[in-house]
Amino acid sequence: TQLLEQSPQFLSIQEGENLTVYCNSSSVFSSLQWYRQEPGEGPVLLVTVVTGGEVKKLKRLTFQFGDARKDSSLHITAAQPGDTGLYLCAFSRGAGNMLTFGGGTRLMVKP
Amino acid sequence: DAGVTQSPTHLIKTRGQQVTLRCSPKSGHDTVSWYQQALGQGPQFIFQYYEEEERQRGNFPDRFSGHQFPNYSSELNVNALLLGDSALYLCASSLSRLQETQYFGPGTRLLVL
Numbered sequence: 001t002q003l004l005e006q007s008p009q010f011l012s013i014q015e016g017e018n019l020t021v022y023c024n025s026s027s028v029f030s031s032l033q034w035y036r037q038e039p040g041e042g043p044v045l046l047v048t049v050v051t052g053g054e055v056k057k058l059k060r061l062t063f064q065f066g067d068a069r070k071d072s073s074l075h076i077t078a079a080q081p082g083d084t085g086l087y088l089c090a091f092s093r094g095a096g097n098m099l100t101f102g103g104g105t106r107l108m109v110k111p
Numbered sequence: 112d113a114g115v116t117q118s119p120t121h122l123i124k125t126r127g128q129q130v131t132l133r134c135s136p137k138s139g140h141d142t143v144s145w146y147q148q149a150l151g152q153g154p155q156f157i158f159q160y161y162e163e164e165e166r167q168r169g170n171f172p173d174r175f176s177g178h179q180f181p182n183y184s185s186e187l188n189v190n191a192l193l194l195g196d197s198a199l200y201l202c203a204s205s206l207s208r209l210q211e212t213q214y215f216g217p218g219t220r221l222l223v224l
Contacts, residue, residue, distance in 0.1 A: 004153075006153075031211075033211075040217060041215075041217050041218075042115070042201050042203070042215025042216050042217050042218055043154065043201075043215050044215070045212060045213075045214075048211065048212075088153050088154075090153075092211050094167055096142065096144070096159045096161065096166050096167045096208045097205065097208065097209070097210070097211050097213070098144070098156045098159060098167050098169070099144075099146070099154070099156060099203075099213060100156065101153030101154050101155070102153050103151075103152055103153050104152070104153045106151075
């Protein structure tokens with residue numbers, strides 16, 4: 001059983017559409033991180049959400065941390081082909097900030 | 112300022128062989144973590160090195176071992192390779208063990224035949 005469940009697993013949309021991907025758990029986290037991984041690259045940190053109910057915006061990307069700090073969502077407005085990639089949520093634990101990732105949502109935005 | 116670099120980029124081995132993967136952390140970073148990412152999945156933590164010692168370990172067998180050098184670079188060794196070891200191996204570095212932000216390299220893609 002994964003600690004972090006991401007949905008959907010795959011998403012294929014047309015350029016200009018909006019979308020939301022989810023990261024859910026039964027556990028409470030002090031913070032959650034979102035990463036994007038493009039083919040042939042390692043994950044790149046997009047944002048860290050810390051406070052329950054927090055909303056953070058990064059251009060067309062909006063991240064929200066659930067009030068109970070058990071879940072998070074990522075909303076993309078007017079998706080572009082450059083948004084194509086694997087979106088991963090993760091939390092860190094332990095003295096060395098070991099990252100535990102969800103399974104990811106693979107997004108393809110068609111022109 | 113170079114980011115995290117890994118070598119080789121791709122590698123093909125056969126079952127039972129041994130492999131060594133290398134990682135150079137981002138300049139100024141002293142902590143290196145290794146992750147295994149199977150196809151279609153999220154990365155899984157293997158272990159972390161700090162001050163040339165393994166500090167934390169994930170749920171991986173002893174066939175997976177590592178090393179960190181005085182210049183903070185690191186190696187991941189896998190013995191007695193299995194088909195299931197085929198994956199993308201990612202190295203991540205951070206400024207210190209306490210810093211939450213980790214910077215990932217592009218990974219080494221290992222194929223075991």
